[in-house]
Amino acid sequence: MIKFLDLQAQYQVIKPEIDEALQDVLDNSSYILGPRVTDCENKFAALCDVKHAIGVNTGTSALHLSLLAHDIGPGDEVITVPLTFVATVAAIMYVGAKPVLVDVEPDFYTMDPEKVEQAITSRTKAIMPVHLYGQTADMGAIMALGEKYGIPVIEDACQAHCAEYHGRRAGSIGAVGCFSFYPGKNLGAYGEGGMVVTNDDRIADKVKMLRDWGQRDKGVHECLGYNYRLEGFQGAVVGVKAKYIEQWSEGRRSRAALYADCLSGHGVAVPKVRSGCEHVYHVYAVLVDQREKVQEALASDGVQTGVHYKLPVHLQPGYSQLGYGKGDLPIAEKVASQTLSLPMYPELKDEEVEVVSERLALALKAL
Numbered sequence: 001m002i003k004f005l006d007l008q009a010q011y012q013v014i015k016p017e018i019d020e021a022l023q024d025v026l027d028n029s030s031y032i033l034g035p036r037v038t039d040c041e042n043k044f045a046a047l048c049d050v051k052h053a054i055g056v057n058t059g060t061s062a063l064h065l066s067l068l069a070h071d072i073g074p075g076d077e078v079i080t081v082p083l084t085f086v087a088t089v090a091a092i093m094y095v096g097a098k099p100v101l102v103d104v105e106p107d108f109y110t111m112d113p114e115k116v117e118q119a120i121t122s123r124t125k126a127i128m129p130v131h132l133y134g135q136t137a138d139m140g141a142i143m144a145l146g147e148k149y150g151i152p153v154i155e156d157a158c159q160a161h162c163a164e165y166h167g168r169r170a171g172s173i174g175a176v177g178c179f180s181f182y183p184g185k186n187l188g189a190y191g192e193g194g195m196v197v198t199n200d201d202r203i204a205d206k207v208k209m210l211r212d213w214g215q216r217d218k219g220v221h222e223c224l225g226y227n228y229r230l231e232g233f234q235g236a237v238v239g240v241k242a243k244y245i246e247q248w249s250e251g252r253r254s255r256a257a258l259y260a261d262c263l264s265g266h267g268v269a270v271p272k273v274r275s276g277c278e279h280v281y282h283v284y285a286v287l288v289d290q291r292e293k294v295q296e297a298l299a300s301d302g303v304q305t306g307v308h309y310k311l312p313v314h315l316q317p318g319y320s321q322l323g324y325g326k327g328d329l330p331i332a333e334k335v336a337s338q339t340l341s342l343p344m345y346p347e348l349k350d351e352e353v354e355v356v357s358e359r360l361a362l363a364l365k366a367l
């Protein structure tokens, strides 16, 4: 049986450091924020090459607070993509703004800048690209649009810890970057966690205040705030893992290279890497025909796979109020119907990549 994800394999490697860090939180009773969270914020800021990193309780909260810090609310529009985890779109709805969805590029499955320009109106208050599967969107073109129209870019980098766009780290290019430390993410906590990164002092100050009940000074609530603080245990885990993330990203890239090798000539669309970019393969997604059938065949052959995402957000039953229908965003819909995520983690063995590839090729041949 080859697992889709194996969190134990990684824990076993770093167990002594993790256990010690967690014990330290217990010894200090610093369960919420505290020194381990500050340490993890400093390390993450350095990794992203930004001035400020503010730990929050989830990636969703990072998105929510980034929108609030830009005073985005009812009557405003935010441009994003349908091929993402629902949280991207939900965060826009949480602040009462209207998500305006644009289609993705056929090669990289990220926001198509040409579609963005067509969607800009006088009400557009932010552009929110998603660095899907661990690869950055076309940030050069998106930032150029943001500058041309005076609209801030909020990066959903929840899948792209340490990914790069022309030498710049994901999350550090726009006005603000949002990360998730959900356990299955490339840099995962052992519970929920997230981070907002920015070079803007004013935005950093606002996010800090908003995550902690609107307090700058304890006991003085300057605005309507939230209980979105990062826990000490999660800060401790992320702080330990920060040291390994670059090496783990390398591991993922070498797994991806081996997959591409093994799968060539078998009718599988393997991920394309945008020129000048460093992909971090949060998800190794291939496109296949008859995805459900292929997934079942692999499962019965002992290979676990995933799907990211079965339905684009605009076709999710709970998001019908957005007013989109089938056929409105055809590239996202096509990718969603064909995408299949293969096992991908740095600890995955060469033989396992070979076995998965072999069985996928067989399943496709048998269609």
Ligand SMILES: *Cc1c(COP(=O)(O)O)cnc(C)c1O
Residues within 6 Å of the ligand: 058, 059, 060, 061, 084, 085, 087, 088, 130, 156, 158, 159, 179, 180, 181, 182, 192, 193, 194
């Ligand atoms: C994981 C994820 C989120 C949400 O992060 P949580 O920590 O689970 O709240 C948002 N956007 C994208 C693209 C994600 O992959």
